[in-house]
Amino acid sequence: MQISPHIGSQLVDLCSALLLLTCFAIVAQRRLSACVDLFALQSAFLVLTAALVAFLTGNPHIYIAAALTGVIKVVIIPRVLKKVIERLNVKRELVMNVNVPAGLLICGALVMLAFFITQPIIPLGFLLTRDSLAIALAIVLIGFFTMIARQKAVSQLVGFLVMENGLFLGATAATYGMPLIVELGVFFDVLIAALIAGIYTNRLQDAFDNVDTNHLTTLKE
Amino acid sequence: MPMIAVLVLLIAPLLAGGLSLIVHRSALLHAINLTSMSLLVTAEIMITRTVLRDGPFTELGQLVYLDALSAFILFIIGAVGLACSLYMRSYMDDQVARGVIAPRRLNLFFFLFHMFLLAMVLATVANSVGVQWVAIEATTLATTFLIAFWRRRESLEAGWKYLILCSVGISLALFGVVLTYYSSLHVLGNVSEALNVTQLLPVADQLNPHVLKLAFIFILVGYGTKVGLVPMHSWLPDAYTEAPAPVVAMLAGVLEIVAVYAILRMRMIVDHAVSPSFTGGLLALLGFASFVTAAFFLLIQHNYKRLFAYSSIEHMGIAMIGFGVGGPLGTFGGLFHLLNHAFAKSMAFFAAGNIHRRFHSVEISQVQGLAIAQPWTAMALMISGLALSALPPFASFVSEVQIVTALAAQGVPGQWLTSNGGMVTFALSDQFSSLSLTGLFLLCSVLAFSALLYRITGMVWGTPPEGIVRGEGWTLGHLPIVVLAAALVGFGFFLPQPLRQLLEHATQILLLH
Numbered sequence: 001m002q003i004s005p006h007i008g009s010q011l012v013d014l015c016s017a018l019l020l021l022t023c024f025a026i027v028a029q030r031r032l033s034a035c036v037d038l039f040a041l042q043s044a045f046l047v048l049t050a051a052l053v054a055f056l057t058g059n060p061h062i063y064i065a066a067a068l069t070g071v072i073k074v075v076i077i078p079r080v081l082k083k084v085i086e087r088l089n090v091k092r093e094l095v096m097n098v099n100v101p102a103g104l105l106i107c108g109a110l111v112m113l114a115f116f117i118t119q120p121i122i123p124l125g126f127l128l129t130r131d132s133l134a135i136a137l138a139i140v141l142i143g144f145f146t147m148i149a150r151q152k153a154v155s156q157l158v159g160f161l162v163m164e165n166g167l168f169l170g171a172t173a174a175t176y177g178m179p180l181i182v183e184l185g186v187f188f189d190v191l192i193a194a195l196i197a198g199i200y201t202n203r204l205q206d207a208f209d210n211v212d213t214n215h216l217t218t219l220k221e
Numbered sequence: 222m223p224m225i226a227v228l229v230l231l232i233a234p235l236l237a238g239g240l241s242l243i244v245h246r247s248a249l250l251h252a253i254n255l256t257s258m259s260l261l262v263t264a265e266i267m268i269t270r271t272v273l274r275d276g277p278f279t280e281l282g283q284l285v286y287l288d289a290l291s292a293f294i295l296f297i298i299g300a301v302g303l304a305c306s307l308y309m310r311s312y313m314d315d316q317v318a319r320g321v322i323a324p325r326r327l328n329l330f331f332f333l334f335h336m337f338l339l340a341m342v343l344a345t346v347a348n349s350v351g352v353q354w355v356a357i358e359a360t361t362l363a364t365t366f367l368i369a370f371w372r373r374r375e376s377l378e379a380g381w382k383y384l385i386l387c388s389v390g391i392s393l394a395l396f397g398v399v400l401t402y403y404s405s406l407h408v409l410g411n412v413s414e415a416l417n418v419t420q421l422l423p424v425a426d427q428l429n430p431h432v433l434k435l436a437f438i439f440i441l442v443g444y445g446t447k448v449g450l451v452p453m454h455s456w457l458p459d460a461y462t463e464a465p466a467p468v469v470a471m472l473a474g475v476l477e478i479v480a481v482y483a484i485l486r487m488r489m490i491v492d493h494a495v496s497p498s499f500t501g502g503l504l505a506l507l508g509f510a511s512f513v514t515a516a517f518f519l520l521i522q523h524n525y526k527r528l529f530a531y532s533s534i535e536h537m538g539i540a541m542i543g544f545g546v547g548g549p550l551g552t553f554g555g556l557f558h559l560l561n562h563a564f565a566k567s568m569a570f571f572a573a574g575n576i577h578r579r580f581h582s583v584e585i586s587q588v589q590g591l592a593i594a595q596p597w598t599a600m601a602l603m604i605s606g607l608a609l610s611a612l613p614p615f616a617s618f619v620s621e622v623q624i625v626t627a628l629a630a631q632g633v634p635g636q637w638l639t640s641n642g643g644m645v646t647f648a649l650s651d652q653f654s655s656l657s658l659t660g661l662f663l664l665c666s667v668l669a670f671s672a673l674l675y676r677i678t679g680m681v682w683g684t685p686p687e688g689i690v691r692g693e694g695w696t697l698g699h700l701p702i703v704v705l706a707a708a709l710v711g712f713g714f715f716l717p718q719p720l721r722q723l724l725e726h727a728t729q730i731l732l733l734h
Binding site for chain 2: 117120121124133137140144147153156160163164167170171174175178179180181182185186188189192193196197200203204207208
């Protein structure tokens with residue numbers, strides 16, 4: 001089956017936009033387990049995007065990356081996080097540094113900023129899917145913002161994983177995937193980072209009876 | 222021969238890490254550690270010889286790239302690593318004997334320590350900037366549990382903060398790597414070698430300057446978090462206070478330098494496409510921010526580990542200023558300063574570890590009469606303190622003078638402020654800015670110098686408080702302290718020929734690329 005390149009690039013843009021949409025949903029969501037579900041959904045969209053790019057370009061190693069994303073970010077990491085959340089006392093983000101409406105507005109501004117930054121360099125790319133670079137940067141920035149705005153260790157971790165999703169989207173869409181050895185290494189790092197953060201959450205829960213990182217204020221000037 | 226050396230470099234820590242998990246006697250664990258470190262140092266010496274004789278080379282099918290700069294970084298990893306391994310022999314056994322850690326946890330400690338070493342070696346020898354990124358992120362993952370090793374509330378807090386801040390910072394650096402790849406695809410095509418330094422350097426002038434500028438900013442911020450440059454430094458004092466002393470010695474002595482190396486590698490590529498004053502200006506800007514901030518924070522510290530942590534930020538700032546100003550003198554001074562700082566700081570943390578075990582406190586006010594209680598440690602603290610305040614006759618005085626001379630002569634490359642900033646409207650004349658910046662540099666040096674010396678002399682002199690055991694027996698852990706002290710004084714007068722050559726070649730690489 002052949003898809004015209006034009007329609008193909010439109011489809012990739014559509015999928016990237018869906019990824020961005022789930023970012024906003026995560027920012028608006030207070031329940032921790034729902035945040036994890038949304039992250040899994042976002043990763044599923046990412047698998048879809050990567051598979052689409054792989055199909056359009058016929059690059060077999062993007063299929064491998066897509067499959068790994070599916071296994072690690074849609075199945076393993078959400079499961080680990082769900083296990084962690086089951087042990088927690090508090091399942092909702094009660095106090096946020098930035099409230100939801102303001103957070104959404106800031107994320108809107110971040111999207112504009114991302115488009116503004118990448119505007120001069122997007123025409124330089126020669127690949128069909130280069131427009132996704134702006135969306136990828138927007139997702140990275142929103143993930144970054146989530147980490148600042150939230151206080152629970154789990155939601156900070158979700159913010160970090162969202163950043164990683166943005167980076168992966170950027171690598172897949174803007175450059176048709178990084179060299180395989182780099183991509184494998186990145187997956188390995190993300191997986192280990194998520195596991196380590198899970199272990200930390202448990203230990204913090206034991207030590208502080210709480211995983212509100214707001215309580216982590218012993219070490220101050 | 223170089224092939225074998227490279228294999229030893231990568232396999233020795235891997236094997237030692239694996240063995241550390243299955244061996245149960247502590248003497249055996251230390252023996253494995255020391256053997257692996259000695260192998261590492263031997264391999265590094267072989268590589269240095271090859272690099273000095275034949276120039277840069279690639280190995281293992283383009284995966285590994287070694288030149289004088291990476292050989293120099295490897296030298297620091299080996300020297301500080303070996304010193305740490307010797308120090309750990311007495312330090313860790315003492316902790317087990319005092320019941321601070323269960324003997325079983327030594328396995329985990331050594332496993333993580335070797336993985337940390339492996340990741341740093343990989344980050345130094347990797348040809349691909351992508352693989353380098355993976356290795357640097359791996360250092361974060363290997364060290365976070367080492368920082369939280371005592372499992373106190375504070376150490377968990379410090380470990381978590383380190384993990385989150387560094388992972389986020391490093392993610393930004395990955396975006397920079399993606400952008401680099403984005404720009405190299407044009408020229409090199411979609412091949413797996415398109416991120417290799419050996420492929421990028423020859424074509425670097427054809428890469429798109431706008432993309433590379435953006436990539437460099439992301440990479441500088443990302444790896445700058447690992448270096449601990451202001452304003453991305455907030456994890457650093459906490460981690461340095463909470464981690465076990467040998468781990469901090471490695472973090473402060475080596476890890477920071479590996480991150481600096483990653484920035485310098487990227488700069489070599491970017492400078493081809495963009496004018497060097499762009500990257501130099503950014504480096505000097507962050508360098509000054511770190512130097513000035515740390516100098517003032519040094520004044521208000523009452524915890525000696527935090528004092529040394531801020532001194533790390535200060536010295537990394539000074540080295541960054543050296544690289545930013547550039548020229549033969551600035552670059553040489555910057556590299557030399559990295560070496561001196563690695564030696565002085567690891568020594569300072571060895572001393573801090575000894576003091577903490579004796580006085581059970583990290584508060585400066587609780588520690589007095591060190592010269593009576595622990596004469597060897599007092600000497601180590603005094604020497605490292607003097608070296609860190611960059612007094613003659615120490616080598617750090619020489620490197621700091623080199624950097625400040627370069628700064629006074631050339632000033633900070635500032636043209637990018639007016640050409641790229643747009644928002645920055647005040648354009649200082651070159652003469653004025655170089656003069657005032659030199660003044661600022663000297664002022665901050667004096668501040669840092671007086672803060673360090675005031676605190677340290679307070680700890681060394683006086684009479685020890687009641688209940689503190691007096692006298693200090695000689696252990697294996699004192700050997701690295703003496704050797705490092707000798708090197709710090711010796712390098713100020715005379716640099717051994719191979720080391721001088723290595724430094725000069727590395728400077729050439731950074732200047733010409």
